[in-house]
Amino acid sequence: MSNSQGPEALEISETPDGEKTLRSVLGAIAAAFERNAQGQRGGLSNGDMAELRRISPDKPYTPALWRILLDFVPDGWVAGPDRDQKERQWATLLMAMAICAGQHDPYKRLGSALAEAGWSELRFVRLLRARDARLEAEVRRLSQYLSSKGTPANFGDLAQLLFHQDGELAENRRRQIARSYYRALHSLESK
C-alpha cells in the first residue's frame, strides 16, 4: 500500500450523516480482503476469496458475493428493475478486487496506475470502449495484470467504469480515467 494511512483509515469514510459512500464501502471491502491476505481475524475465508476470484460471465453469482453485498453494500444500491445487471457489475468489481487483494489505494487513479504498470495504450483504449460482457472480460485481464505487477490502484474508478456504461456520465468517467492514464504516460515518456 502506498497509502500511509493504512486500510483501517478507509473504513471511516462515511458522510457526516452516517450515509455510506462508494468510497467508504469499497474501503471497507478492501480492508476485509486485506485482512484475509494477512491472515488476520475478521477477514474473508480463503474459500470466499477463491470463489470471488473465480467469478466469470458464465458464473457470476456465488455465496460469497451475496454475503458481501448483504454485509457491505446498502440494499438501495442494487435494488430496482435492473437488479440483475447491477449484481453482475458488483460481481465483476469484487472479482477484480479479490484478485488484487491488498492493492486498493483510493489515492492512486486507475489511469495512472495502469500507465505506470505498463498497460499498453491499445489495451487501455479497448478497456474504455468495452461494454457489458466484453467489459467484464477486460476487467478480468486488467486485474490479473495489476496483480502480477503488484501495482495499487483506486478500484472506485473501476467501479465507475462498470456502473456507468452509457450516457454523459459514462463519457465523463472514462475521460477522467483517460486523463490520468495519458498524464502518467506522458510523464513516463518524457523521462
Next chain:
Amino acid sequence: MADTRYNLLDDALLSVRRTDATRLQYTLPQVLAALADDAIESFDALQIHQRQPWHSFLVQIAAMAMARHGLTEPPTDSEQWNSLLLELADGEPSAWCLVVEDVSKPAFLQPPVPEGTLKKAKYKLDIESPDDLDILITAKNHDIKRFRLVHPTVEHWLYALLTLQTMEGFLGRGNYGIARMNGGFGNRPLLGMTPGIGWGARFVRDVAVLAKARPKLTDDRYDENGVALAWTLPWDGSKKDALPLQDCDPYFIELCRRLRFLETAHGLECWRSNTNDYRVAGVKELNGLTGDPWTPVVRDKKEAKSLTVSENGFDYQMLNKILFSGDYEKPATFNVEGIDGGVFLVATTLVRGQGKTDGFHHRIVPMPPKINRLWSKPSAREKLGQRAEERVQIAATMRKQILYPSLCALLQAGGSAQIDYADVATWMNAYEAEVDDVFFDALWESVDLEPEVAQFNWEETIYTIGRARLEAAIESCPLPSIRRWRAISNAEGRFEGAARKFLSTLFQPKDITKEESHEQLAGA
C-alpha cells in the same frame, strides 16, 4: 402617356404600415410628416439592405429643407413638406417624378441629358428588373434568390434606384461610385446612437444631429445654399462635368449613374449610360471624407479615410475600436448630449466584394442609461475603453493561446499531422460568435465592479465559452477510435494548462468578493 408620371410629392406610391397597425399608401411628404409624428412602423416594399439608404435619404432631405427655412423641428404637416421639397428641387416638380419624358428635365434621381436624346447619349436598355438595378451582386442563388421581382411595382424601382444612386461603388470602367465611400471597392457604413430604434425615433433624432453638425460643415467645405439634389443638374458624364463638392449642400443627395426611366405599353423601362468619371469632382483624393454624419473616420499614421467595414461586419473588436480607440474619429451621430435614458448603437452596412456581395451587416447594441451617462464624460469613457480593451485581449488570449492549441492537439490526436486554421475554423468561429453575443452586455454590467472582480467575471465567461467550444469539438470531430482518448486527454490537458497559465485572475484568485454598487467608472 403623360409627360411625367409617378410623382413622389403628389402620388401615394409608398406603402407603409403605421404604428396603429393600419396599412396606407403615402406620398413622400406624407411619409416625412408621419415620421416626424413617429407614426410609421415599416415600409412594405423596402428590402432589408435598402433601409439604410432610405433612412439616410429621408434624413438628409429633411435636414436640408429645414435648414433653408430655419426650422428646428421637423414639421408634421405634409403640405408643408410638399412645398419644402419642391423648393429643394428649385421649384422643378419633375425632379420628384420617376418618369419624365422630356430628357432635358430632371427626373427623380435621374439627371437631365444634355445630349438631347437618349440615343445620342448612348443610353442602353439592359436593366430588366429592380434586382438588376440594385447594388446586390447575387451571382448564385445561395443567400438571396436572383430575379425575385417578377412583377415589380413602382415602389420596388424607386427603392432600387435610390440604393444604387446613393450606395454603389466602382463597378468597372464607365460605372463609377459615390463620393461618400473610401475607394471604389469600399462601402458606406451607417453608425449612430439613437434613443429609439423605430423609424420615427431615428428620423427625428438624426435630423436634429444633422442640424447641429451643419454649421461646421458649411464653414469647412460646403455651401450652405449649394446643390441639394445632384440630379437636378444636367450631367454628360464627362470629367469636366464633375460637380465640385464646395458647390454642394453638406447633406446633398448624390448620384453615381446616368439613368432614365421611360414608360411604354409594356411597363417601366430603365435606360442607362456609362460615364467617364465620378459625378463629384476629386473623389479619389477625398478618401470618402465628406463629413457624412454616420460614417466614422479612421486616422492612421499616413492619412485619414472614411471607414470601410470588412466582411466580418461589426464584430465586437471592430465596434470596440470605433467606440473607444483614438484611431477613429466618431461621426456626428455619436454625440448623445441631451439624451437622458438609454441609447442604442445602430450599425449597418452592405459590404461589397469584388464581383460579389460580402454580406449585409446590421447590429444594434443597447447601451443602458448608466452607460449613456458615462459615455458623455471623457474620463469615464476612457476608463471604460481601457476595460473594454483588456476584455478584448482576454478573449484574444483564449482564442490564440488556449482554444486554438487545444483544438489542434485534439485533431492531431497524438500524431504530428499539421493542422491548418481551416480545420478548426468551425469551432473558432463559433467561439468568436459567442463572445460577440455577450461582449457588450457583459462590459456594461461590469462598470459597477472593482477591476479585479470585473476581470475575474470576464475570464470566467471566456473560460466557459472556450471550454464549451472544445467540448463541442470533442463531440463532433472525427477521430480515429484508437487514438480518441489520447486526443481528448491531450486537448483537455492543453486547454486546462494554458487556461491556468493565462487566465491569471480566474485561477489565482485573490480575495475577491462581488461589490454591488461601486460606481467605479461612474465616479470617474
